[in-house]
Amino acid sequence: MSEELLVSRVKAALDIAPADPALRARVIQSLPLNRRQAGAPRWSLAPAIAGLLTIAVVAGLVWANRFETRPGVSLPQVSFSACQLPVWGFGPYDPSTASLYQVGFLEVSTGMFTPAPSTIASHGEALPVDATGSRAISYDRAARTWVPVRPSWISPDGMSYVYLSGHVVHITYVRSQSDRVLLSGQQVAILIGWSGGLIYYSTHQASSSDLWALDPATGKTNQVAPMQPGSEWWYAAPDAIWGSAYYTGKIARYDTKTHLVSAWALDGLVDMIGVDSSGNAIVLRGDFMTESGQVAIMHGNGSATLLDAAGEVFKPTDITVVADGERTWFSADGQRLWVYSADTGLLLLDQASNRSLPSGLVVAGGCVSKAEMSLGSSAAP
Amino acid sequence: MSQIEAGLLEQARSGNRDAFDLLVGPLIEPGYRLAFGMLHDREAAEDAVQEATFKAWTRLENVRPGWSIRPWFFGIVANQCRTIRRGRWWSVVKIAAPWLAMPSPEDQIVRGADVRRALRALPADRLLVLVLHYYLDLSMEEVAAIVGAPVGTVKSRMHRAFAQLRPLVDQVHEVMG
Numbered sequence: 207m208s209e210e211l212l213v214s215r216v217k218a219a220l221d222i223a224p225a226d227p228a229l230r231a232r233v234i235q236s237l238p239l240n241r242r243q244a245g246a247p248r249w250s251l252a253p254a255i256a257g258l259l260t261i262a263v264v265a266g267l268v269w270a271n272r273f274e275t276r277p278g279v280s281l282p283q284v285s286f287s288a289c290q291l292p293v294w295g296f297g298p299y300d301p302s303t304a305s306l307y308q309v310g311f312l313e314v315s316t317g318m319f320t321p322a323p324s325t326i327a328s329h330g331e332a333l334p335v336d337a338t339g340s341r342a343i344s345y346d347r348a349a350r351t352w353v354p355v356r357p358s359w360i361s362p363d364g365m366s367y368v369y370l371s372g373h374v375v376h377i378t379y380v381r382s383q384s385d386r387v388l389l390s391g392q393q394v395a396i397l398i399g400w401s402g403g404l405i406y407y408s409t410h411q412a413s414s415s416d417l418w419a420l421d422p423a424t425g426k427t428n429q430v431a432p433m434q435p436g437s438e439w440w441y442a443a444p445d446a447i448w449g450s451a452y453y454t455g456k457i458a459r460y461d462t463k464t465h466l467v468s469a470w471a472l473d474g475l476v477d478m479i480g481v482d483s484s485g486n487a488i489v490l491r492g493d494f495m496t497e498s499g500q501v502a503i504m505h506g507n508g509s510a511t512l513l514d515a516a517g518e519v520f521k522p523t524d525i526t527v528v529a530d531g532e533r534t535w536f537s538a539d540g541q542r543l544w545v546y547s548a549d550t551g552l553l554l555l556d557q558a559s560n561r562s563l564p565s566g567l568v569v570a571g572g573c574v575s576k577a578e579m580s581l582g583s584s585a586a587p
Numbered sequence: 588m589s590q591i592e593a594g595l596l597e598q599a600r601s602g603n604r605d606a607f608d609l610l611v612g613p614l615i616e617p618g619y620r621l622a623f624g625m626l627h628d629r630e631a632a633e634d635a636v637q638e639a640t641f642k643a644w645t646r647l648e649n650v651r652p653g654w655s656i657r658p659w660f661f662g663i664v665a666n667q668c669r670t671i672r673r674g675r676w677w678s679v680v681k682i683a684a685p686w687l688a689m690p691s692p693e694d695q696i697v698r699g700a701d702v703r704r705a706l707r708a709l710p711a712d713r714l715l716v717l718v719l720h721y722y723l724d725l726s727m728e729e730v731a732a733i734v735g736a737p738v739g740t741v742k743s744r745m746h747r748a749f750a751q752l753r754p755l756v757d758q759v760h761e762v763m764g
Contacts, residue, residue: 212753213721216706219699222723223629225619233615234608241602242643287631317676323748550627551704556676 261271262321262539281347283531286545289314289573291535292345293543294352308564309343309352311579312543314555319548319562320579322352345571349380350578357528357571358399358442361422368405368422370397375407377422389420389427399442402462406430406447415439417447431460431467440478443485450478457504470507474500480527482534488527501525501536503546513552529570537569590655610656611643617723618664624718625668625711627703635671639664656730661719665733669711702703705752713748714740 226232284290290311293478310321342356348364362366366379368388375389375397388405395410398417405420417431417439431439437458439449456469457478474491481487482503489510492499502510528535536544543555598606615636621630622639650659668743706714712734719730720741731738 209749212694212749215699215702216717216721216752219702219706220620220718223632225616226633229619229633229636230608230612230615233637234604234612236637237604237607237641237644239602239604241604285628285630287628287634316674346589398747435712502637510606549703550707551700 211220220300227488239293283533284573284575286533286550286573287315288575290320290576290579291569291573292347292352292571293319293563293567294343294570295567306361307343309345309570310564311574312555312563313576314545314573317555319564322579331381343568343570345574346380347571347578349576351380352570353378353380356399359397360399360400362403368397368400370394370407375405375420388422388425390425392418396439398439398447401442401444402446406439408449415449417449419440430465434458441481441487443481443487445485448481448487450476457489459487468507470504472502472504472508472510479525480534481529482527483529490525503534511548513546517551526568528569528571533572535569535572543567543569543580596647598655599644604644607644607647607679611640611660614657614660615640618660621661621664621718621723624706624722625665625714626671627707631671634669636663640708642667658729661723661725661733662735665715665719668715669680672711709748709751713744713751716744717748717752720745738762 209479244276266477289313291314292309294307294309294311296307301415308321310319311382314317343355344353344355344357344360345351346353346360346364346367353360353367355367355369359369365381366377368375368377372374373390373392373394374387375394376385377388378385389407393409394407395415396408398406398408400406403421405422407418407420408417411433412435414433414435415438416429416433419428419430420426421428434451434453437449437451439447440457440461441448445462447460447461447462451458451469455475457475458467458469460467470487472489472491476490476492478487479501487504489502489504490494490499491502493513501513503513504510524537525538532549533545535546538544545550545555546552592610595606595610599610618636618639619632622635623629625637639660643660652658706717709717711732715734716730719725719733720727727738727741731741731751734741736744
């Protein structure tokens with residue numbers, strides 16, 4: 207490639223975020239009038255500014271909460287530089303709460319971890335466990351509280367979550383902590399999560415499984431995909447439910463709009479591990495025997511973006527995937543965190559330099575802002 | 588420094604914010620572009636420019652006779668970006684992560700995501716000279732004044748930046764055919 211072409215591509219690549227036309231005025235207006243005393247006293251303004259910001263955010267949230275009965279909450283994506291990432295892991299045992307878990311926020315720009323006070327109900331289990339057998343704690347951003355389930359079990363408005371106890375589906379309201387049975391009498395095996403206001407789950411017969419939709423408002427259930435041998439439904443996306451067919455190298459997609467099931471294949475496919483915010487399936491290619499894996503985002507049947515070409519990053523076990531707008535977070539082996547976006551590629555958040563983190567770290571939700579974090583829980587009874 | 592610049596500088600030093608706006612205000616937009624080229628993050632770039640402008644406002648006495656405001660201000664922005672980059676604790680993994688069976692690599696290339704990934708892998712000193720010369724269209728001499736190095740050093744950094752950048756971008760070019 208000629209230097210000229212390379213330069214033109216560099217220019218084009220950087221010309222994607224023109225300056226805000228109001229930036230100059232904003233910057234100049236922010237300067238203190240008395241420039242000679244500007245250095246030191248500027249810090250004294252920080253608490254006042256923080257206070258004003260908090261008041262503004264509280265006012266905004268109070269105003270926004272007037273509409274909390276709407277079916278879904280669309281919270282703005284927090285920028286990478288301002289991200290406080292909800293995470294959880296094993297912390298020092300706290301006898302007062304009998305909790306082994308530590309939850310908190312990881313400031314992505316600095317690597318600083320801020321523990322968050324939390325008592326997480328475990329529904330009678332020694333550990334919060336989701337239907338796949340994995341431990342799960344999520345940060346419910348809309349309610350600003352921690353819940354003992356995976357993110358897909360949190361309702362679209364963030365004010366309740368579902369969970370499975372035995373084969374019975376429960377719903378818990380985060381404000382009141384009241385809990386009721388939503389579905390019983392069916393052998394629910396996998397509680398998949400919410401999509402389009404419905405709750406999806408599957409039942410098993412021998413090695414076969416099917417897919418059901420439950421309307422939480424009416425309690426009505428509807429089988430949307432019949433029993434299929436060797437298959438399992440796993441993940442809820444905004445417009446689809448994804449599953450995998452063991453040993454066939456295929457994944458299954460149930461379209462919640464058209465109600466059609468299609469099978470997608472990818473060379474070397476091992477299994478599904480999650481979905482991104484656009485509803486694309488995130489899959490693992492590789493070999494369980496050699497414990498090497500490559501993570502790919504599938505864009506269509508047979509086509510995918512491979513995040514880790516060399517296959518050295520991920521092992522095909524214990525990968526937690528959290529969709530966060532245009533970003534997708536990964537935590538694996540309780541040791542490492544990655545974030546992927548089409549723009550940045552795959553970034554490793556290096557924990558080696560950060561001893562303050564709880565061990566066995568898992569991502570618990572998408573980024574929140576520092577202002578949201580400092581507001582604490584809105585879910586108190 | 589022109590007589591007009593010198594006059595504005597004098598007034599700004601005495602605390603006239605309007606004079607400072609006339610002097611430094613036109614540099615805020617290119618300063619933002621410089622910061623975005625270094626940081627690839629809109630919010631971080633705005634923060635860098637804001638902080639650099641504040642420093643410029645409080646340190647006008649540091650401008651020596653004969654200096655031009657532009658390289659002085661861009662030097663502050665560049666330093667601010669270096670500080671922000673140093674503060675980052677995450678790193679880029681698998682820069683060359685390509686695609687297995689991409690449906691539309693054209694999309695990636697049109698949006699320049701591949702080039703930005705490659706740029707982020709450059710050391711700060713190489714990225715800075717590249718952004719200043721090719722993105723802000725500054726002369727080699729002005730770039731040298733901003734980075735505080737001889738022109739020969741700037742050219743050497745530029746050469747190394749291209750040498751490092753080319754294979755990463757060529758890889759994508761080959762995929763495109």
